[in-house]
Amino acid sequence: MLLIGVNRSPYTRRVAIVLEVYGIPYEQRAFTGFDHRADVRAFNPLGRIPAMVLENGEALIDSGAIIDHLDEVYGRERALTPASGADRRAVLRIVAMAMGACDKFLQAAYERNHRPPEKIHQPWRDDCLAQATTALAALDVIARSQKNYLILGRLTQADVCAFVAERLARVGLGIDTDLQMPSLRALTRRLAVEPAFRATEPDR
Ligand SMILES: N[C@@H](CCC(=O)N[C@@H](CS)C(=O)NCC(=O)O)C(=O)O
Structure with a gap:
């Protein structure tokens, strides 16, 4: 893999x-969409990360589609996204909020990083940031009433997505999540020491 x-x-x-x-063994190539366009396009014509190449050479693209495959083949009854029913719907709702927040945070970051300063449209950035932070605030409310995980009393894809979204807000956009979303931040502090989260912590 x-x-x-x-x-x-x-x-x-x-x-x-x-x-x-x-517990799936895998190798990783540290390409970014912008710095390694040609390398990434060899795996994903759209030029975006992540992509994942299976043992048979098939390349999967888009994090949701990749995880769908991993859940089906390796997750089974312990899948981070439940297979059906109300539990699945509840997890997918949080996943959509968290990953949608990531999309909006990135649009705000791209507006800042990929345009000449005189062409940055601040009202658009503000709108993106407001949408994303409002979604994270909703996750904060859910986290407030829970103990260790966001829902279902166990680690699910909802926690994974909330974790990456909170990190993007704090590290990527400089948002003070300790102040603005303290319960969500407490959740991500707890998750950060779990082996799967520790093992994937980026250098920067
Ligand atoms: N919906 C996609 C989004 C992937 C995405 O936007 N990746 C970013 C990096 S965080 C990227 O490669 N951006 C480069 C680009 O959009 O050109 C997924 O879930 O995988």
Whole structure:
């Protein structure tokens, strides 16, 4: 199994965490979408990370699709996303909020990083940031009433996605999550010491 992407990408990190939780051996190529366009396109024509190459050479793209495969083949009854029913819907709702927040945080970051200063449209950045932080605030409310994990009393894909989204907010966008989302931050502090999260911590 070959994972394409760097773990400072929330999308790549969530795949790496799942690989670790399921105990799947894998190699990783530390490519980024912007710095290694040609290398990434060899695995994903869209030029985005993550991609994952299976043992038979098949390349999967998009973190959700990759995780769907890992859940099906390796997760089975312990899958981080429950297979069906109300539990599945509840996990997927949180996943959509957290990963949607990542999308919005990245749009705000791209607006800042990929445009000449005079062409940055701050109202658009503010709107993206407001959408993403409102989603994280909703996760904070859920985290407030829970003990160790967000829902179902065990580690699920909801926790993995909340974790990567909170990190992107704090490290990537400089948002003070200790102040603004203290319960979510407490959750990510707890998760950070679990082996799958520790093993995938990026250098920067
Ligand atoms: N929906 C995709 C999003 C992947 C994504 O946006 N990756 C970013 C890195 S964090 C990327 O490669 N950006 C480069 C680009 O969009 O050109 C997923 O879940 O995998």
